[in-house]
Amino acid sequence: GEKVEQHESTLSVREGDSAVINCTYTDTASSYFPWYKQEAGKSLHFVIDIRSNVDRKQSQRLIVLLDKKAKRFSLHITATQPEDSAIYFCAASGNNYAQGLTFGLGTRVSVFP
Amino acid sequence: DMKVTQMPRYLIKRMGENVLLECGQDMSHETMYWYRQDPGLGLQLIYISYDVDSNSEGDIPKGYRVSRKKREHFSLILDSAKTNQTSVYFCASTQGAGDEQYFGPGTRLTVL
Numbered sequence: 001g002e003k004v005e006q007h008e009s010t011l012s013v014r015e016g017d018s019a020v021i022n023c024t025y026t027d028t029a030s031s032y033f034p035w036y037k038q039e040a041g042k043s044l045h046f047v048i049d050i051r052s053n054v055d056r057k058q059s060q061r062l063i064v065l066l067d068k069k070a071k072r073f074s075l076h077i078t079a080t081q082p083e084d085s086a087i088y089f090c091a092a093s094g095n096n097y098a099q100g101l102t103f104g105l106g107t108r109v110s111v112f113p
Numbered sequence: 114d115m116k117v118t119q120m121p122r123y124l125i126k127r128m129g130e131n132v133l134l135e136c137g138q139d140m141s142h143e144t145m146y147w148y149r150q151d152p153g154l155g156l157q158l159i160y161i162s163y164d165v166d167s168n169s170e171g172d173i174p175k176g177y178r179v180s181r182k183k184r185e186h187f188s189l190i191l192d193s194a195k196t197n198q199t200s201v202y203f204c205a206s207t208q209g210a211g212d213e214q215y216f217g218p219g220t221r222l223t224v225l
Contacts (some may be wrong), residue, residue, distance in 0.1 A: 001172065034214070043216045102158040102172075105154070
């Protein structure tokens with residue numbers, strides 16, 4: 001089955017700088033790549049996703065890049081703010097309902113002043 | 114207001130007891146999921162439900178079963194709970210594959 005590796009377990013960034021989280025996946029059939037944010041003691045909250053028919057997507061300060069050849073995707077958080085501090089999970093799935101989402105292990109992002 | 118609810122939020126059980134975790138959603142989503150989250154293991158998929166009485170095993174179904182008798186409710190059952198089932202359990206729902214999954218607040222289960 002699909003395996004997703006999230007390369008950074010922790011990231012510490014100065015407020016205003018960018019944070020980049022990298023993930024790789026194994027299944028070439030995967031076509032949907034969402035990102036979730038989990039604040040301390042809370043549930044997962046969707047932040048942005050990208051599908052395999054595009055290689056870049058932006059939503060306000062969030063940019064997702066997808067490199068299908070390398071089976072790699074990344075989340076860029078630009079102009080970081082204290083409220084960006086959280087654990088971020090990347091995930092992957094195909095178009096097959098049966099697969100659900102396969103998650104990475106998460107990256108703890110800390111934004112310091 | 115799109116919402117996934119989970120009950121109870123916290124539960125302590127003794128080994129061998131039965132456990133019922135309940136999940137509800139108000140979005141008429143067809144597909145629902147149960148995951149568990151453990152430190153160092155991330156989120157792992159336990160079961161998927163495509164609609165009423167249409168369920169499929171996920172990656173770690175052993176020791177669990179599910180029930181979906183109404184589209185808006187999806188239950189996770191642990192028959193004779195084990196200590197290694199201590200975890201945080203999340204329910205999620207989605208309209209379809211490739212769509213955003215909405216997560217519930219989670220149930221923290223401790224099996225002593």
